Amino acid sequence: MMKAYKHILFLLFFGLLTLQQVHADNVGKFTLQKVANLSDDAAALTGYSKLGTIEEVYVTENHLSKLKTVEIYKNADGVLAWRALAQAGGGLIDDILDIAKTFDDNVLDIAEVGLKNWKTFENRFYSQLKAMYPTKKIGSQITLDITYVENGITKTKTIIPDALIQIEVNGVRKYKVIDAKTSTKDLVNKTDLTSICTNNQKEIYPLIDAGGSYNGITITKVEMRGQRAIDAFGSSETFTNAGKAQIQLETGVEFWVNTNNTDFTQYLIRQRIK
Secondary structure, eight states, X not given: OOOGGGOEEEEEEXXXXXXXXXXXXXXXXXXXXXXXXXXXXTTTTTTEEEEEEEEEEEEEETTEEEEEEEEEEEETTOOXXXXXXXXXXXXXXXEEEEXXXXXXXXXXXXXXXXXXXXXXXXXXXXXXXXXXXXXXXXXXXXXXXXXXEETTEEEEEEEOOSEEEEEEETTEEEEEEEEEEOOSSOOSSOSBOGGXXXXXXXXXXXXXHTTSEETTEEEEEEEEESHHHHHHHTTTSOOOTXXXXXXXXXXXXXXXXXXXXXXXXXXXXXXXXX
């Protein structure tokens, strides 16, 4: 019998493909865009290298669901891609999915360490956070729109950190960004974790680490949005009709990394750059 928490659900709706990690606490939601149809031949995959495989995936299109194995690819430009394989005895689906640059990186962790190990680490991560901050409001997978000015041009990028904690600094309500990373590689002694961050995180995390301004780029506005944000912080923040609330971030992104490749309950808390 297949258990819901072991599966990943793909939903194709109005041109957007939503990947939903089905857990008891509903952790993990990703939006994918730019669906491209490629045939399963050498030419179609030219320039892409395989990063890993996720088993037990539901692919739902046109109201039909099938259990698949999904392969994850990446090209030299950092564009992520998917290819779904049919169940044993089936053929390849011809779809390869280009993931939007705002895509959260959890699925890459799953591909590398396996769904079971990733889930073990995420559950440990959230349980420890709740134990460490028993009186604080904690949100998981909260969408943040970060607006900043670079060379006189205003831009906005979206990140979805694993956890957001409401704290108070000198009487001012702020939010601490925390990201959990898992890998078969050594993340404890890795000098700089930037390379394992998503493209948007690579640009935004240095700004947060520097207190909002870095290398001539300055954050001008941070907004949390979505139902998950409202559920976690709606009692203390004023959300607009569009489901957004402007907030302040605490300086510094905190990373939780696995310290053991066989026991994924073991972790270390560190900064992005040692």
